[in-house]
Amino acid sequence: MQKQFDLSGKTALVTGCNTGLGQAMAVALAQAGCDVVGVNRSEPTETTKHVAATGRTFFDVRADLSDKTAIPKAFEEALAATGHLDILVNNAGIIRREDAVEFSEEDWDAVMNLNIRSLFFLSQLVAKQFIKQGWGGKIINIASMLSYQGGVRVPSYTASKSAVLGLTKALANEWAKHNINVNAIAPGYMETNNTQALRADVDRNKAILERIPAERWGTPEDIAGPCVFLASEASAYVHGFTLAVDGGWLAR
Ligand code: NAP
Secondary structure: OHHHHOOOOOEEEEEOOOOHHHHHHHHHHHHOOOEEEEEEOOOOHHHHHHHHHOOOOEEEEEOOOOOOOHHHHHHHHHHHHHOOOOEEEEOOOOOOOOOHHHOOHHHHHHHHHHHHHHHHHHHHHHHHHHHHHOOOEEEEEEOOHHHOOOOOOOHHHHHHHHHHHHHHHHHHHHHHHHOEEEEEEEEOOEOOHHHHHHHHOHHHHHHHHHHOOOOOOEOHHHHHHHHHHHHOHHHOOOOOOEEEEOOOHHHO
16 A cells, blocks of 8 residues: 555656645655655745755756746756656645725736646646656646635635636546546645734634634645645546545535
8 A cells, every 4th residue: 555655756846835835745745755846936945955855856946937938938947857747736826815896907817827827837738748758647736715615805816716626627527538637635724824814813813713623723734645645646546626625624
């Protein structure tokens, strides 16, 4: 059974892995035996160190993925560094908060460009490469509770993450026959920079905690195991599914 989770000899591309959930997944994939290419805007200093500590190699590619011309460039750089790709984790994502009646076009475009547009076009390039290589591959998209729920004051985030859930199914339908598994992870409320403001708001923090059956915020490490599972042979027959890692939030 352990062999099914072994990622030795594989290469994973993880977007937005200089911190938070992306960092935890990059390190977990390395611990499972994988070399990792990180695509980040900022220098992934900590992640480079943590991956090196596992004995695996970390390749540092810099790109602003919300810029459409940067996506093919980052992909080519990643491929040139590693020679092949086996796993893509579409993690980079942002959120903008404002009342829907005041929500600006800029906040709409910024979120949609990164959270769904870049996810689609990077997946397209990687899937072409998987098909060319001929041995399949794994795509793991990062969704959200707002792939299922409406949220408040985050219209572009909800739109983008609902699209992640739908697109995960659409791409699985086309690519499963190539032995490519497209799945998603929907994290619940996790302790990262992304949720700093929510956690600092005493009332919101209390309300959130009262609604989580596990009675705690998730940690980035909570999605390490699910990520390795979806990146491994153990999930060979899992296609188009979004796995909630939410302390029971959706069960409530
Ligand atoms: P985070 O701590 O804010 O990290 C976001 C990552 O995305 C960073 O590495 C950031 O790099 C990168 N990024 C942002 N804009 C980018 C761009 N234009 N180009 C390339 N990289 C960019 O967020 P997180 O909480 O770990 O979230 C990771 C993913 O999980 C996101 O998709 C988020 O929506 C999703 N999620 C998070 C939660 C949660 O509770 N935390 C819940 C559900 C879903 P820079 O630092 O260089 O900008």
